Amino acid sequence: MQAEYRESLRDSYVSRREQLMAKIGRGTAIFRSAPMAVMHNDVEYVFRQDSDFYYLTGFNEPEAVAVLAPHHDKHRFILFVQPKDPVKETWTGYRVGVEGAKERYGADEAYPISELDKNLPLYLEKAERIYYHLGRDRPFNDKILKHWQNLMAGYPKRGYGPIAIEDTNPIVHAMRLVKSPAELELMRKAAEISVEAHNHVREFTQPGRYEYEIQAELEHIFRLRGGMGPAYPSIVASGANACVLHYIENNRQMLDNELLLIDAGCAYDYYNADITRTFPVGGKFTPEQKAIYELVLEAQLQAIAQVKPGNPYNLIHDTAVRVLVQGLIDLGLLAGNIDEIIKEEKYKPFYMHSTGHWLGLDVHDAGVYKHGEEVWQSLQPGHVLTVEPGIYIAQNIKPAEGQPEVDEKWRGIGIRIEDDVLVTAEGHEVLTDAVPKEVAAIER
Ligand code: GLY
Ligand code: MN
Numbered sequence: 001m002q003a004e005y006r007e008s009l010r011d012s013y014v015s016r017r018e019q020l021m022a023k024i025g026r027g028t029a030i031f032r033s034a035p036m037a038v039m040h041n042d043v044e045y046v047f048r049q050d051s052d053f054y055y056l057t058g059f060n061e062p063e064a065v066a067v068l069a070p071h072h073d074k075h076r077f078i079l080f081v082q083p084k085d086p087v088k089e090t091w092t093g094y095r096v097g098v099e100g101a102k103e104r105y106g107a108d109e110a111y112p113i114s115e116l117d118k119n120l121p122l123y124l125e126k127a128e129r130i131y132y133h134l135g136r137d138r139p140f141n142d143k144i145l146k147h148w149q150n151l152m153a154g155y156p157k158r159g160y161g162p163i164a165i166e167d168t169n170p171i172v173h174a175m176r177l178v179k180s181p182a183e184l185e186l187m188r189k190a191a192e193i194s195v196e197a198h199n200h201v202r203e204f205t206q207p208g209r210y211e212y213e214i215q216a217e218l219e220h221i222f223r224l225r226g227g228m229g230p231a232y233p234s235i236v237a238s239g240a241n242a243c244v245l246h247y248i249e250n251n252r253q254m255l256d257n258e259l260l261l262i263d264a265g266c267a268y269d270y271y272n273a274d275i276t277r278t279f280p281v282g283g284k285f286t287p288e289q290k291a292i293y294e295l296v297l298e299a300q301l302q303a304i305a306q307v308k309p310g311n312p313y314n315l316i317h318d319t320a321v322r323v324l325v326q327g328l329i330d331l332g333l334l335a336g337n338i339d340e341i342i343k344e345e346k347y348k349p350f351y352m353h354s355t356g357h358w359l360g361l362d363v364h365d366a367g368v369y370k371h372g373e374e375v376w377q378s379l380q381p382g383h384v385l386t387v388e389p390g391i392y393i394a395q396n397i398k399p400a401e402g403q404p405e406v407d408e409k410w411r412g413i414g415i416r417i418e419d420d421v422l423v424t425a426e427g428h429e430v431l432t433d434a435v436p437k438e439v440a441a442i443e444r
């Protein structure tokens, strides 16, 4: 499913390229489109553009290369694309083509991708540096390295040439970390559709239904409301399946007195939502389920309260862990001194993942979390992150050394609560707040 090219975003692409070009000075940056991936035999997965490529161009086809050459005397933004070809387009869909790349996507110059080797050196030879991220496409990496090698072979005679390759990620991903109003509009839309889907399936769920029925209802709404589909494989995990973090089989029949954990969100024009809710299949929590649920909710609320400008990223996780550990001690599931348990990570059999991640064009979005050993990224307006603590008491849970055995009555409970949170100048805004999570609101 390709995202629509929005004319309204054209200015965004231009200003992102300008911002990047200002940073690379006399360098040339190269970006490669995502590859097509094979599903089986000659059937391919739906094409999904590389997020950096999309962020800078809005261009949505495979077999493309974008070049930014701010020092070049004629062309600063160059696209290499698949040329128009009526026969091929009949089979595999429309192509923008070389002229379209200029007219619609604002390239100063465009070439068929078959001319990459011939024309790329025009934009590299006078560059002081090449900016390129070594990606998964090894042959393409080799191609770029070969161009570099050729150009530097002429360095002694010319006295100029790109003397280094620098990764584009630190620059582009720092830009992507801060969402613009145009991006937030799309993220709000992804959140809104995902909220509607979660609210629908909470009503739809009942004992006897299969997990896949819930998945189908969720994904039906994702597409029905104009989303591209799921942002990631939907997790619909009933009972002890919730203790498997990436459970995606979704084929079990749900029973009364069990919980259902749903981790699902839609993509809207490539921007993602990521929501988890856990609720009782039959409408009522058992006392043990409720105790764990209220603990996870408290951890989530306290962690979200720490989302504000200037706070270090790790404070969110540390806050959640402290609440969870104290609660597990109070319930007799952990024993000992809270600081020691945290320091020695003795809570990890119950809580083994971190409390969130950046969210945006990628579900686990670009951007660093830490600058060196001890300096965490501080939260800034425009950052979007998930806050998603959980507790997972697997049937075969093995307590950390010196910790109590887990009573049978707790086993098989898996709970996570996840929201998408925007950092604002004043503090934060929970983009996915409209899916209820208080016990009173979800019991039936
Ligand atoms: N659903 C993926 C995640 O929560 O990170
Ligand atoms: Mn998440």
Ligand code: MN
Binding pocket: 263, 264, 274, 275, 276, 418
């Ligand atoms: Mn999730």
